[in-house]
Amino acid sequence: MEEQQNTRAPEPWPRKEMFEPLHGKAESRVDAILLLIREASTNLPGDVISSLSEQKAKESDGSQAQRALGIILENIEIAYDAKTPICQDTGTNIFHVHYPVGTSTIALRNEITQAVRRATELGYLRPNSVDSITGKNSGDNTGIGLPSLYFHEWEKDHLEIKLMLKGGGCENVGAQYALPESRLGAGRDLAGVKKVVLDAVLQAQGRGCSPGILGVGIGGDRVSGALLAKEQLFRTLEDQSPDPLLADAEAEMLEKSNQLGIGPMGFGGATTLLSVKMAKMHRIPASFFVSTSYMCWASRRKSLVLKQDNTYIIE
């Protein structure tokens, strides 16, 4: 096993087909959504795989950090080949749906729910929906508020469904700060934002399954800011904020976070985060929230583009 890992690292990753988008024609929208769920659960986005592979080469030889990244890469390949979940915590199933004018969101809601039930039966998703008071598991990933659905009408004539599977370990280390934050000396400015971002990474340690990706939502209210932070996790790792100030802050906070030395799994090492993604929204004068959403290395995000004739692209 050790030898195998050594021949695999560093780049190039030998499995080009893992990076290819999936094309085809589905029997129905439910089938296409089911395929989206399968891809999200079993095949990590190519940019994340490449980044993990590059970071493995940067960790010192023989370290626990390097061993952890080696196992992570091996795990990704096993899951891809066997079409089994990359991580058993298939998390909250978050769907962002862009739909053409005239499409029924009631129908889409039913179809997504059907696909989620089917994906649970097939083992792409773990039964993960629990009554908050009785603790009873619904057994099929549905429940009050689950799956998590966001609908946005648009003027294009095709459907786009973005899916994120967000596990509990990383969700639990997300945070929300109200500036000013005296413990950290964080004021109501960009420097203050950076300080609380660093603190969020420090507090998370390895518990969010580092190396992770940190989404940051600046401003808004407690709800909209948190949503903004989480939406950043749909961005590719290469993507930079269109706002030059935030683009610089993203790069700076990635570098500074990695200086903390928390490393993969919190074992110590050079790779604590793979990326920092920031976005801002307006706020009311009295409130200045900074919300963070942490995504584990198993950053399971895929998007489905589905045309009227049910031809699809999943990537």
Place this chain on the structure above:
Amino acid sequence: MAQTITINPPGITEEQIRSLKKGDMVSISGIILTGRDTAHKYIKDNFLHGEIPEAERETYEGLKKFLHGGILYHAGPVVLNDPNGQPYITAVGPTTSLREEPYEYDVIKHFGVRAVIGKGGMGEKTLSACKEFGAVYLHAIGGAAAYTAKSIRKVHGNFKPEFGTPEAFWILEVENLECVVTMDAHGESLHADILQSSSSAAKEILGGIH
């Protein structure tokens, strides 16, 4: 110098555990039990206050068989059934252990658990249980669920299926399941070390942000 030691639950001796040091690797072959949030609460509510409720006695005896000298794995697997109705596991990485911190000292003490597998490490109370009773915390690779599932030879059923798939106690036969000792029986914790070093680094970095 880090070493790799083989341990065979549920027959692990205190001596074996005391010989392990933070940073060592262990390879596990034997039978282990999964248990997470509901499982820990159940143990606390039913078994840690004297009299064992009659209705729970059979489960108690079953758990004891695997936990005494055994390993408790913080995990909630994805389980499917083969055509013969035999359960098999496709994904079973560790879950965050810190949620069990309020319970683990007593669980280790009561059952004589020799090792806990999870991710993220645990706190001082569990560390003191490791030292007092001779146990270690073993770190698996969080998220590496398909990799970990490869080490499972057989699923020998479960206790408390009514808790739901992730929360039931699953009885797993494993072979060469590799983990790192991050908290040993001598009071040493890699998690405490990293928290300390990263906190010092953060203090310095924060001072440079203007």
